[in-house]
Amino acid sequence: MNRTVRLGLFAISAAGLAALLFWSLIGLPDFGHYHWPYGKLLNAVAVNERHTTNVVGVTVFDYRGFDTLGEEFILFTAVVGVSLLLRKDRDERVLRDPVRSDGVRLLGMLTVAAVLVLGLWVVAFGYVTPGGGFQGGVVLAGAFLLVYLAGSYGDFEALTPHTPVEIAEALGAGAFAVLGFVGLAYEGAYLRNFLGIGDTGTLYSGGSVALLNWATAIEVTAAMVVLFSEFLNVYMVPVADWRT
Amino acid sequence: MTYLPYAVAAWLFLVGLYGVVSSRNLIHLALCLSVMQSATYVLLLAVGYKNKATAPIFRGIPVGHPAVDPVVQALTLTDIVVSVTVVALILALALDVHKQGHTVDPDHIAGMSG
Amino acid sequence: MIPLQVVILLLVAAAGLAVVLQRDPLRQTVVNGLYGLLLVVLFMVFQAPDVALSMLAVGAIAYPLVLLVAIARVRGHTDETTDDGGGL
Numbered sequence: 128m129n130r131t132v133r134l135g136l137f138a139i140s141a142a143g144l145a146a147l148l149f150w151s152l153i154g155l156p157d158f159g160h161y162h163w164p165y166g167k168l169l170n171a172v173a174v175n176e177r178h179t180t181n182v183v184g185v186t187v188f189d190y191r192g193f194d195t196l197g198e199e200f201i202l203f204t205a206v207v208g209v210s211l212l213l214r215k216d217r218d219e220r221v222l223r224d225p226v227r228s229d230g231v232r233l234l235g236m237l238t239v240a241a242v243l244v245l246g247l248w249v250v251a252f253g254y255v256t257p258g259g260g261f262q263g264g265v266v267l268a269g270a271f272l273l274v275y276l277a278g279s280y281g282d283f284e285a286l287t288p289h290t291p292v293e294i295a296e297a298l299g300a301g302a303f304a305v306l307g308f309v310g311l312a313y314e315g316a317y318l319r320n321f322l323g324i325g326d327t328g329t330l331y332s333g334g335s336v337a338l339l340n341w342a343t344a345i346e347v348t349a350a351m352v353v354l355f356s357e358f359l360n361v362y363m364v365p366v367a368d369w370r371t
Numbered sequence: 372m373t374y375l376p377y378a379v380a381a382w383l384f385l386v387g388l389y390g391v392v393s394s395r396n397l398i399h400l401a402l403c404l405s406v407m408q409s410a411t412y413v414l415l416l417a418v419g420y421k422n423k424a425t426a427p428i429f430r431g432i433p434v435g436h437p438a439v440d441p442v443v444q445a446l447t448l449t450d451i452v453v454s455v456t457v458v459a460l461i462l463a464l465a466l467d468v469h470k471q472g473h474t475v476d477p478d479h480i481a482g483m484s485g
Numbered sequence: 486m487i488p489l490q491v492v493i494l495l496l497v498a499a500a501g502l503a504v505v506l507q508r509d510p511l512r513q514t515v516v517n518g519l520y521g522l523l524l525v526v527l528f529m530v531f532q533a534p535d536v537a538l539s540m541l542a543v544g545a546i547a548y549p550l551v552l553l554v555a556i557a558r559v560r561g562h563t564d565e566t567t568d569d570g571g572g573l
Contacts, residue, residue: 130478137392145385152377158486159373159422166419166440170427173441174434182427182438183535186445198449205456212463249538256430257534261452262542269546328430347452351547354459358554361466372486379494383501390505398510398555402517406501409524413497416531422486426532439532448539455547462555469559 178324178332184254187261188339192318195339196303199346203300206350213357224363225279235277242270250344254333260340264347271352280363287356292349299346306338376417383410397465397475401458408454412447419443493527510559514552518544 128136156162169190170182179185187195226232250263275283310319320334330337383406390403419440425432427441469475500520507513521544528537 134393137389141385141388144388145381148381148384149378152381153374155374155377155418157373158376158417159420161419161421161424161440163440165442169441170429170438171434174429180428180430181535182429182441183444183448183533186441187449191442191445194446195449198453202453202456205453205460208460209456209463212460212467257426257428257538259448259535261449262535262538265452265539265542265546269542272546272550350456354456354547355550357463358459358551362554362557372491375486375491375494379498382498386502386505396508396510398552398559399508399513402510402513402552403505405517406504406520409501409520412524412536413527416528416533416536420531424532426534428534444533444536447533448536451536451539451543455543455551458548459551462551466555466558475559 174327176324177320177334177336178327179254179336180328181254181256181258183257184259184340185333185336187259188254188336188343189318189320189333192307192339195343196307196318199300199303199343202347202350203296206296206353209354209357213361223279223281225281226277231277235273239270239273239277242266242273246270246348250340251330253340253344254336255328255330260343261347264344265351267344267348268351268355272355275355275359280359283356283359287352289356292352292356296346296349296353299342299344299349302342303339303346306335306342310335376413376420380410380414380417383407383413395476395478397468397477398462400477401461401465404461405454405458408450412451415443415447487530490530493523493530497523497527510552510556514549514556517548517552521545521548 169186173182173185173190174180177185177189226235246263246267246269248263249258249266250260253259253263271283271287274286307318310321311317313319313321318335318339320336322334322338324334325331387403387405387407387410390406391400394400394403419442421437421439424437424439427438427444429436429438465475468480472480474480497520500516500523504513504516504520507516521540525537525541525544528534528540
């Protein structure tokens, strides 16, 4: 069907959808009057049961750990899909594209170090203050990206060789699943905590939440680095070769 | 006024859907899809919000203090990181389409072969 | 509902419309960056610092890279008669 017919059909059905959406959303309770029990229960018991102060972090890795397992494998699959699509045009020649300004290189070196430490901090304290494996993983991958931006593409490629990064990604995803089985073996339920829960508010708390946190951080960092490396390689291929 | 967050979520969803339907460029389409996804984030967080409550981080505040719902925040934060890889997958598909047919217009890729 | 939440919600709605109405992908990338920043402020005002941190990291690091690479690859090689993607 041509474009005008498609847009007319969309206008009619969108009007119906909008009416349905507004009618159904009016039926929700008023904004701010939250009275369901699950959130109240978690806020009341999480700090005492797991000795972690970030209830969102312990929900992601402990109380709702099974959902996080699914999300991690979605991430893994999407990155595998991107690699499959872009890998067949991979250029194996040595490409450089160096940055020539000394000021940018110096500032970049300092920024890479700062962002690396920041990313490690966000991951490590993920169950004490806001943060966690997902956020810290993206920040750590950003540190690798800064190496390309402030240095050269050759530096970035030397820093992220394909096989070790892909092995790290698979290990991170697999470690999450395996830690669940350890919980099954020791405590009788998949992803159940099997370590001591430690002192509230310190790094030694939460039990196996700490291990799952680091497994997620390794997997997200490696997955993002693979993604960036595939896209950057596509960008660096010279124009003439792309047309053939 | 108490239904404003829900209305904004529905508005973002419909606006993103209009962008997807009427797009002439696959990259523009991917970004409109991400606008639709952010509508669900706004709706989830609006459902979990409680008046005069703080974030569910109990460092420095006593445990009995009212806090917003942590479960919807857990669902949203993993979804944000995963959605960027899905957008990257869509863009990789767009690059592949462009290599085959030298166009990124969704209306013109139906007749391509190979 | 505090006035800050009302203002931010209206700004987010307007920025979402701006992202869709901007047809050129390169300019849309810039508008998307602004939209991401407004979403971060919205998530903070809704008392969700973890979600805000997630959106900030993703919107500043991952989105611009994948979008700019895709735009750079597509620009200049498309058939000029049919679409409006790419040209500045």
